[in-house]
Amino acid sequence: xxxxxxxxxxxxxxxxxxxxxxxxxxxxxxxxxxxxxxxxxxxxxxxxxxxxxxxxxxxxxxxxxxxxxxxxxxxxxxxxxxxxxxxxxxxxxxxxxxxxxxxxxxxx
Amino acid sequence: xxxxxxxxxxxxxxxxxxxxxxxxxxxxxxxxxxxxxxxxxxxxxxxxxxxxxxxxxxxxxxxxxxxxxxxxxxxxxxxxxxxxxxxxxxxxxxxxxxxxxxxxxxxxxxxxxxxxxxxxxxxxxxxxxx
Numbered sequence: 001x002x003x004x005x006x007x008x009x010x011x012x013x014x015x016x017x018x019x020x021x022x023x024x025x026x027x028x029x030x031x032x033x034x035x036x037x038x039x040x041x042x043x044x045x046x047x048x049x050x051x052x053x054x055x056x057x058x059x060x061x062x063x064x065x066x067x068x069x070x071x072x073x074x075x076x077x078x079x080x081x082x083x084x085x086x087x088x089x090x091x092x093x094x095x096x097x098x099x100x101x102x103x104x105x106x107x108x
Numbered sequence: 109x110x111x112x113x114x115x116x117x118x119x120x121x122x123x124x125x126x127x128x129x130x131x132x133x134x135x136x137x138x139x140x141x142x143x144x145x146x147x148x149x150x151x152x153x154x155x156x157x158x159x160x161x162x163x164x165x166x167x168x169x170x171x172x173x174x175x176x177x178x179x180x181x182x183x184x185x186x187x188x189x190x191x192x193x194x195x196x197x198x199x200x201x202x203x204x205x206x207x208x209x210x211x212x213x214x215x216x217x218x219x220x221x222x223x224x225x226x227x228x229x230x231x232x233x234x235x236x237x238x
Contacts, residue, residue, distance in 0.1 A: 002128075019131070022160045023124035051131065053156050054204040081149040088211055089204075 004048075005031055011074070013043035020049065020056035029059045036063060039070040047077040057089055064094045072096045113141060113177035115185075120171045122163050122188065130159050130173055134184070137175045141182065143236075151182060151234050154212040157205040158186040158230040166190020166221065166228055181214070181235040188228050191221045 003024045004017040013035065020028060035042055042063070064073040073096060078086060083099070091097055118133055120126045134155050138148040155173065162171050168190030176183040209216050215233035 019128060021124065021127045021156060022163065023127055051152065051156070053127075053153065053160060054208050055160070057208075058204060080145060081153065084146075084149065085153060085208075088208065 003027060007031075008043065008045065011043035012040065013045070013074070015045040015048065017048035019051035021051065021053045022055050025053075025055040025059055028056065029062075032059065032063050036066045039067070041071045041074060042067060043074040043076060045076045046082055047079065049079060049082050052082050052085060057085060057091070060086075060091065061089070061094070064091075064097045068096055072098055074098045074100060076100050077102065112179070115174040115176040117172055117174040120159075120173065122166075122168050122171050124160070124163055126171075127156055127159060127163075130171070131156055133173060134175070138182075141177050143182065147182075147234060147236060150212040151184065151232070154209045154216075154232050154234070155184050155186065157209050157212075158184075158232060161205050162186060162188045162190065162228060162230070168228075181233055184232045184234075186230040186232070188221070189226055190228055191223055191226050 002018055003020055005027065006015040006017070008015055014031060016028070032042070060073070060075070067073055075086070075097065077100065086092070086099060092099055116137060120130055131152055134152050135148065138151060143151070159171055159173070162168065166188050168188035170188065172185070172187045174185045209232065213232045213234045215231070217231040219229040221228040
């Protein structure tokens with residue numbers, strides 16, 4: 001399964017469905033680059049993401065760093081594999097990264 | 109999950125678009141060997157990283173992935189015909205794949221292919237917690 005990226009407006013960001021790896025990570029980084037420029041909080045809905053490799057993690061880390069001082073990077077409902085990977089690289093330690101485990105109440 | 113099974117070997121084209129199929133190979137055998145989801149996920153990521161590294165750092169046209177079950181442990185070999193291109197000290201962003209692999213499995217062995225002896229082998233061993 002390839003990666004599907006859907007832009008979301010409330011909250012502003014993207015919904016990721018499928019798997020992120022070396023083959024399609026540039027699609028993700030290009031989509032994010034535009035939104036990073038605009039500044040403000042950015043939300044990635046990861047509930048439908050079944051896999052993410054270290055190249056995807058790098059894009060997430062870079063996104064958070066580039067947003068520093070201008071907005072938060074909010075990661076919604078990562079699945080088991082993605083959540084464990086984010087924990088392993090201690091992504092939550094970045095000051096402007098927020099991992100939301102159960103976002104059902106926040107969504108429309 | 110006791111006993112010995114394999115090795116099951118499959119050859120893949122060395123191209124990033126094939127990584128998904130390599131993960132499907134891992135998923136299929138993990139299911140067949142009744143691995144739990146935690147062990148499956150760790151192996152899935154480690155094998156995908158090993159294959160991506162091979163694609164990035166060698167010019168090998170193919171990658172062989174083999175799966176062997178030995179008692180409580182799964183041994184996955186990722187082998188290519190390439191010569192490992194040594195890199196200068198890692199800059200920010202590089203080298204995360206190997207660090208991640210180390211964290212994911214119980215044993216990681218890398219035998220780098222050289223000009224005189226091509227063929228890089230990465231062996232990943234993951235054992236069930238008892």
